[in-house]
Amino acid sequence: MRPEFDRNAQITVRQIGPEDWEAYRDFYMSLRDPHHFRGILAGKDPDDRATWQGLFDATTGTGDYVMFGMEDRKRLIGQSGIQFLRNGDQVTALLAGSEIADDRRGQRLVDKLYQARREYLRSINFQGPVITTISPGNTNSRTAAERNGFSNTGRFDEHGYCIYVPEDLG
Numbered sequence: 756m757r758p759e760f761d762r763n764a765q766i767t768v769r770q771i772g773p774e775d776w777e778a779y780r781d782f783y784m785s786l787r788d789p790h791h792f793r794g795i796l797a798g799k800d801p802d803d804r805a806t807w808q809g810l811f812d813a814t815t816g817t818g819d820y821v822m823f824g825m826e827d828r829k830r831l832i833g834q835s836g837i838q839f840l841r842n843g844d845q846v847t848a849l850l851a852g853s854e855i856a857d858d859r860r861g862q863r864l865v866d867k868l869y870q871a872r873r874e875y876l877r878s879i880n881f882q883g884p885v886i887t888t889i890s891p892g893n894t895n896s897r898t899a900a901e902r903n904g905f906s907n908t909g910r911f912d913e914h915g916y917c918i919y920v921p922e923d924l925g
């Protein structure tokens with residue numbers, strides 16, 4: 756069921772990092788089916804600070820990954836990232852890992868994460884290709900990507916995910 760529109764919502768998006776580990780833990784642990792970073796977190800103690808520090812070290816700490824958090828009145832309700840894929844001299848920005856809290860899905864809040872990532876790429880004057888990849892069965896993600904100006908190239912990445920590119924980075 757589509758959640759009620761909350762007229763008191765105060766949604767903001769910002770870059771997040773290791774100092775946000777507690778908010779990130781609460782967000783991640785509340786998800787019914789958390790699928791991003793499962794590999795990094797497998798077998799780790801969710802109540803140990805080091806678990807979440809490790810996650811940020813393995814992502815944002817590499818310099819190849821920028822992570823964004825969406826908050827409503829200080830509660831983290833979504834996350835997303837940009838992974839910079841390097842191949843020789845070419846760097847591709849992969850818009851990756853969007854996840855919205857279960858009770859906030861279906862409100863098009865993911866658009867704010869698309870917007871934040873576009874703004875970030877503009878702020879660093881990123882000139883390389885931009886892509887996003889979507890599992891063939893993920894219709895919610897596909898709907899959101901298409902609404903945000905991405906179209907299916909018909910090509911697949913090494914995981915069998917469909918590669919989408921923006922018609923215009925805007």
Ligand SMILES: CC(C)(COP(=O)(O)OP(=O)(O)OC[C@H]1O[C@@H](n2cnc3c(N)ncnc32)[C@H](O)[C@@H]1OP(=O)(O)O)[C@@H](O)C(=O)NCCC(=O)NCCS
Pocket residue numbers: 756757758851852853854855856859860861862863864865866893894895896898899
């Ligand atoms: C994919 C995802 C990020 C989209 O975020 P979102 O803010 O819910 O996006 P939207 O509101 O645009 O929803 C997209 C579609 O999902 C459907 N939907 C998802 N949750 C819904 C809900 N609770 N109620 C009604 N419709 C819902 C709707 O069909 C909607 O399309 P529409 O608004 O054109 O009808 C979010 O569903 C999510 O976190 N999914 C789990 C993680 C994932 O699969 N991430 C993408 C891979 S990187």
